[in-house]
Amino acid sequence: MAVLVHNQSADWTRELYEATFDRVIPDRTNPPAGLIAHFGAPRDAGGWQVIDVWESEDAFRRFLDGTVVPAATELGAPPFDTVVVELHNSLIPAAP
Template sequence: MTIIITFDFPGATQAQYDQLTDRMTGGRGLEKASDWPVPGLISHATGPSPTGWFVTDVWESEDAFRQFGEKLAPMLREAGIPETQPTIYPAYKVVTG
């Protein structure tokens, strides 16, 4: 089942996000879903929030997201981004492109 994931990282900054994505991709940056370290990402959007940094992803399945989370957790710590629990919603409809 396709899912929507939201994260709000209190106190996180754009610089920390950029550091994280550089680490995740070996410095290539994130430009397309295939840049992620695991398959299954459908879309990714991010930006500043009133409390820090906000991320919304759409994943093909909760299992794909879980695999990503296993890779993400240590990178968050290295970038100094506080870990937070995502909010997960089932997707009814996803429109891209």
């Protein structure tokens, strides 16, 4: 079952997000197994948020625990909150 993942933290910055992203997905043409979509943006209240769609929660957790957390820890990043919910519906329009 596909899942929607929302990660956020008031203590993350754009620069920290970009440094982490560059480490965990250095080749944008070769995304991690199970990743369907990824979006990063500032939060209205300050900080940073990431919203992903994954094929399964297991695929997300493998990437989070095996790749993201070690890279973020190495960069001295603060923790972030994660919410995972089953995806009910999606629409990804075809490119023109």
